[in-house]
Amino acid sequence: xxxxxxxxxxxxxxxxxxxxxxxxxxxxxxxxxxxxxxxxxxxxxxxxxxxxxxxxxxxxxxxxxxxxxxxxxxxxxxxxxxxxxxxxxxxxxxxxxxxxxxxxxxxxxxxxxxxxxxxxxxxxxxxxxxxxxxxxxxxxxxxxxxxxxxxxxxxxxxxxxxxxxxxxxxxxxxxxxxxxxxxxxxxxxxxxxxxxxxxxxxxxxxxxxxxxxxxxxxxxxxxxxxxxxxxxxxxxxxxxxxxxxxxxxxxxxxxxxxxxxxxxxxxxxxxxxxxxxxxxxxxxxxxxxxxxxxxxxxxxxxxxxxxxxxxxxxxxxxxxxxxxxxxxxxxxxx
Amino acid sequence: xxxxxxxxxxxxxxxxxxxxxxxxxxxxxxxxxxxxxxxxxxxxxxxxxxxxxxxxxxxxxxxxxxxxxxxxxxxxxxxxxxxxxxxxxxxxxxxxxxxxxxxxxxxxxxxxxxxxxxxxxxxxxxxx
Amino acid sequence: xxxxxxxxxxxxxxxxxxxxxxxxxxxxxxxxxxxxxxxxxxxxxxxxxxxxxxxxxxxxxxxxxxxxxxxxxxxxxxxxxxxxxxxxxxxxxxxxxxxxxxxxxxxxxxxxxxxxxxxxxxxxxxxxxxxxxxxxxxxxxxxxxx
Numbered sequence: 001x002x003x004x005x006x007x008x009x010x011x012x013x014x015x016x017x018x019x020x021x022x023x024x025x026x027x028x029x030x031x032x033x034x035x036x037x038x039x040x041x042x043x044x045x046x047x048x049x050x051x052x053x054x055x056x057x058x059x060x061x062x063x064x065x066x067x068x069x070x071x072x073x074x075x076x077x078x079x080x081x082x083x084x085x086x087x088x089x090x091x092x093x094x095x096x097x098x099x100x101x102x103x104x105x106x107x108x109x110x111x112x113x114x115x116x117x118x119x120x121x122x123x124x125x126x127x128x129x130x131x132x133x134x135x136x137x138x139x140x141x142x143x144x145x146x147x148x149x150x151x152x153x154x155x156x157x158x159x160x161x162x163x164x165x166x167x168x169x170x171x172x173x174x175x176x177x178x179x180x181x182x183x184x185x186x187x188x189x190x191x192x193x194x195x196x197x198x199x200x201x202x203x204x205x206x207x208x209x210x211x212x213x214x215x216x217x218x219x220x221x222x223x224x225x226x227x228x229x230x231x232x233x234x235x236x237x238x239x240x241x242x243x244x245x246x247x248x249x250x251x252x253x254x255x256x257x258x259x260x261x262x263x264x265x266x267x268x269x270x271x272x273x274x275x276x277x278x279x280x281x282x283x284x285x286x287x288x289x290x291x292x293x294x295x296x297x298x299x300x301x302x303x304x305x306x307x308x309x310x311x312x313x314x315x316x317x318x319x320x321x322x323x324x325x326x327x328x329x330x331x332x333x334x
Numbered sequence: 335x336x337x338x339x340x341x342x343x344x345x346x347x348x349x350x351x352x353x354x355x356x357x358x359x360x361x362x363x364x365x366x367x368x369x370x371x372x373x374x375x376x377x378x379x380x381x382x383x384x385x386x387x388x389x390x391x392x393x394x395x396x397x398x399x400x401x402x403x404x405x406x407x408x409x410x411x412x413x414x415x416x417x418x419x420x421x422x423x424x425x426x427x428x429x430x431x432x433x434x435x436x437x438x439x440x441x442x443x444x445x446x447x448x449x450x451x452x453x454x455x456x457x458x459x460x461x462x
Numbered sequence: 463x464x465x466x467x468x469x470x471x472x473x474x475x476x477x478x479x480x481x482x483x484x485x486x487x488x489x490x491x492x493x494x495x496x497x498x499x500x501x502x503x504x505x506x507x508x509x510x511x512x513x514x515x516x517x518x519x520x521x522x523x524x525x526x527x528x529x530x531x532x533x534x535x536x537x538x539x540x541x542x543x544x545x546x547x548x549x550x551x552x553x554x555x556x557x558x559x560x561x562x563x564x565x566x567x568x569x570x571x572x573x574x575x576x577x578x579x580x581x582x583x584x585x586x587x588x589x590x591x592x593x594x595x596x597x598x599x600x601x602x603x604x605x606x607x608x
Contacts, residue, residue: 156374157543159479161476195468208463239476349497353493356493357490360493377549387597403499407551408496408552413594425607442518447529450530451556451564454533460564
């Protein structure tokens with residue numbers, strides 16, 4: 001049986017599943033509408049660490065460790081760790097994974113990293129190249145601000161399209177079991193660049209990538225959005241999700257009521273997070289928390305995760321480049 | 335020593351003028367930020383240059399007489415101090431004044447910001 | 463869809479900024495800071511002998527105010543609604559220096575705080591000096607001051 005369907009979609013007939021997972025979020029996310037879906041809410045943004053980078057690394061270590069603990073799995077029984085994050089040289093992932101003795105594959109897809117990792121993990125399992133793969137990602141508001149934007153205490157007036165990086169981490173163990181949601185399809189996206197240069201509105205830049213990957217996924221699988229109980233985009237935010245809907249409507253794609261967006265939903269209106277959450281952890285914690293609970297408690301039978309990423313750097317912005325974006329889709333079934 | 339907030343003709347008016355002029359300058363700055371692609375950095379650089387030019391044209395001194403802190407406090411004042419310092423040093427030293435004058439007045443602000451910022455950075459961490 | 467088409471679509475669908483509200487807040491916050499400056503200036507005029515010295519003291523005090531408000535996490539909150547009203551006064555300049563100093567201290571005093579303290583304020587200083595230089599040079603040449 002072929003491992004592929006259509007042009008860009010990989011299928012997993014051997015039935016790899018998410019057999020364990022753990023999510024950790026910061027206090028702000030812990031005061032949001034999905035607080036009960038996350039495994040742990042941290043008491044503060046520091047966790048006793050001297051720098052936010054160390055905190056981010058610690059969060060990732062915690063979720064990787066607890067994911068293994070929940071299944072009494074030793075790292076010796078894991079063939080690959082696939083992890084990535086937003087920081088230069090993905091040092092959060094490299095430093096966190098250095099405490100786990102398994103072959104490490106670092107990945108970078110900006111805020112789409114988690115789906116990239118999951119898709120690759122499922123692919124390795126499908127091909128019998130591994131029996132268990134551990135994936136993880138993390139992000140932190142302060143580390144993202146320092147790297148991409150400004151010092152925390154700088155006088156900056158945020159505008160409505162600005163997003164707020166999620167402080168959190170999510171990890172999952174993929175393998176073969178009779179329990180846990182199945183990863184059935186992965187549609188990896190090509191980079192889409194519509195020439196947008198405004199780093200203050202990444203949602204609008206990412207929407208075409210989400211649109212392109214969703215279209216490709218539906219075309220390859222012959223499905224429609226209505227075949228999913230929920231289509232969860234990563235962090236398009238209020239602006240991005242508006243643009244995605246416009247694009248899908250123009251294309252005549254039905255089932256838009258199935259669309260949800262992690263970034264737009266992770267914070268409540270009163271938390272004043274601008275256009276919503278972003279960051280590599282956003283889709284990770286929303287998928288592993290909210291998404292998996294929907295499947296577990298029979299509120300959904302089948303969901304599609306569409307993680308989106310803006311592949312810019314502070315340097316490219318200064319050099320006048322546009323913002324290339326990407327989206328990867330993963331289909332999960334209860 | 336008479337108190338500076340006595341409500342006699344001159345003083346109260348001074349405060350009102352400072353408020354109105356300072357506020358107006360900031361409002362114009364906000365307009366520029368919201369309607370053009372300028373960032374804060376662009377705005378401040380623009381204002382400091384405008385201040386420098388106005389001072390060269392001899393317009394900033396009378397403006398400062400009139401508006402007091404309303405002209406001194408905005409970053410325009412920083413730019414005007416640079417030009418003013420340079421011109422006064424040129425009178426005194428000739429061409430070297432072009433360079434020695436740069437920090438004649440603004441030097442205080444720079445040194446103060448370095449010293450105060452360093453002290454407070456040692457005492458406080460950024461919080462969100 | 464072609465990029466130009468999409469860019470146009472984004473522009474058409476961008477939420478407008480609340481210009482009037484922003485300007486009013488900037489006016490109010492900036493005005494208030496300048497009023498505080500006037501209070502300091504009046505005190506300074508009493509204490510110092512020349513206007514220039516009084517002005518210098520005022521600036522130093524306003525910078526200290528900006529630094530303290532930054533260090534206690536207040537200035538960035540002020541900027542959320544104050545916008546240019548927080549950025550334009552000299553307190554805003556102090557905020558850029560203090561916020562950078564606090565932020566980069568984590569990478570050490572020398573190579574972190576020391577190296578990056580003026581990372582935000584740098585352009586203001588560089589271009590202030592450059593424009594002052596051009597203006598002063600021009601004026602001096604015209605008036606034959608050399």
